[in-house]
Amino acid sequence: MKNIPNYITLLNLLLGMLAIIFCLQNGMITVQDERELAGYRIELQPEKLYLASFCILLAAIADFFDGFAARLLQANGEMGKQLDSLADVVSFGVAPSIIIYQFLRLSLATEEDGLDASMIWLLPAFAPALAAAWRLARFNIDISTPSHYFRGTPVPAAGLAIAGLPLIWWKATQQWEIDILTNKWTLYLVAIIISILMVSNLPIMSNKPRGKGASAFLPQFSVILTAIVAALFLGWWAVPVTFAAFVIFSLVFKKQIIQ
Numbered sequence: 001m002k003n004i005p006n007y008i009t010l011l012n013l014l015l016g017m018l019a020i021i022f023c024l025q026n027g028m029i030t031v032q033d034e035r036e037l038a039g040y041r042i043e044l045q046p047e048k049l050y051l052a053s054f055c056i057l058l059a060a061i062a063d064f065f066d067g068f069a070a071r072l073l074q075a076n077g078e079m080g081k082q083l084d085s086l087a088d089v090v091s092f093g094v095a096p097s098i099i100i101y102q103f104l105r106l107s108l109a110t111e112e113d114g115l116d117a118s119m120i121w122l123l124p125a126f127a128p129a130l131a132a133a134w135r136l137a138r139f140n141i142d143i144s145t146p147s148h149y150f151r152g153t154p155v156p157a158a159g160l161a162i163a164g165l166p167l168i169w170w171k172a173t174q175q176w177e178i179d180i181l182t183n184k185w186t187l188y189l190v191a192i193i194i195s196i197l198m199v200s201n202l203p204i205m206s207n208k209p210r211g212k213g214a215s216a217f218l219p220q221f222s223v224i225l226t227a228i229v230a231a232l233f234l235g236w237w238a239v240p241v242t243f244a245a246f247v248i249f250s251l252v253f254k255k256q257i258i259q
Contacts, residue, residue: 002077005070009083012062016091019055022048023098049166052099056163059091060156085136092159093132099162100191101125103169107184124188128162131195138199148210149250149257153197157246161194164239171236197247203258204250210259219253 025048066084070076104125108117132155145151169181180186205223209216226245230238250257 001073002075004073005066005075005080006083008062008066008069009080009087012059012066012084012091013087015055015059015062016087016095019052019059019091019095020098022052022055023095023102049099049102050170052095053163053166056091056095056159059087059095060160063088063091063156081140085140088136088155088159089129089133092155093129096159096162097126097129097191099165100128100187103165103181104184104187107182107187110182121184124191127191127195128158128198131198132158135198146210146258147206148208149206150204152200152202153194153204153247155198157243158194158198161240161243162190164236164243165190167236167239202247202250203254204247205253205257209257216256219249219257222249222253 063084066080070080101122104122108121111117135152135155138152142151165181168177172178172181205219207220209220214221223242223245226249227238227242230241230245234241
C-alpha cells in the first residue's frame with residue numbers, strides 16, 4: 001500500500017515518455033501545392049504532436065494524485081520525493097522542450113535556407129528542460145520556503161503552458177495564430193520567459209494557503225475564474241492565458257500569499 005503513490009508517479013513518468021514519443025513521431029513533411037512557386041510547401045502534421053499535449057495533461061493529473069495518495073496513506077518518504085522530481089523533469093521539462101523544438105524546426109524550415117540552419121538556433125528549445133531540472137533540485141533541498149506558496153513557478157504549471165501550443169495549432173482557424181506559432185522569436189520568448197519564471201524567487205501561490213475562509217482562496221479563485229472565462233471565449237488559448245493569470249495574480253496578491 002505504501003508504494004501506491006510511487007506507482008502513480010511512475011505513471012506520470014510513463015506519460016511523459018509517451019509525450020516525447022508522440023513529439024518525435026510527428027514532423028515536417030513536404031506537400032505538393034501548385035500554388036507555391038516551387039510546387040511544394042512545408043507542413044507540420046499535428047496528429048501526433050497534440051497527443052503529446054494530452055499526455056502531459058494526464059501526467060499532471062497523475063502528479064496531483066500521487067501527492068494526494070501519499071498524504072492519504074501517510075507515505076511521504078524520501079524515495080517518493082526524489083522519484084516525483086525525476087518524473088516531473090521528463091513530463092514537464094523534457095517533453096515540453098521537445099514541443100518547442102519541433103515548432104522551432106518548422107519556423108526555421110519556412111525561412112530561406114532554413115533547412116540548413118545551424119543547430120545553435122534550436123538550442124533555446126531546451127531551456128525549459130534545464131530550468132525544470134534546476135527548479136526541482138532546488139525544491140528538494142529547500143527547507144526555508146513555507147509550504148503555502150512556491151518559490152518560482154512550479155514545473156508542472158510551466159510544462160502545461162507549453163503543452164498548450166500544439167492544441168492551439170490543432171484548432172487554429174486564423175492565419176495569425178499559425179504565424180505566432182511559427183515565429184521563432186515568439187518561441188524563443190516563450191522558452192526563455194517560462195524558464196526564468198521557474199528558476200526565479202517569485203512567490204507563487206499554491207493550492208494550500210495558510211489562512212482560512214473564502215478570502216484566503218481569493219488568488220486561486222481569481223485564476224479559476226480567468227480559466228473558465230478564457231475557456232469559454234478563447235478555446236485552447238485559455239491554456240497560456242491561465243498560466244499568465246496564475247503568475248500575474250500571484251504577484252498581485254503577493255502580500256497575502258507570503259503572510
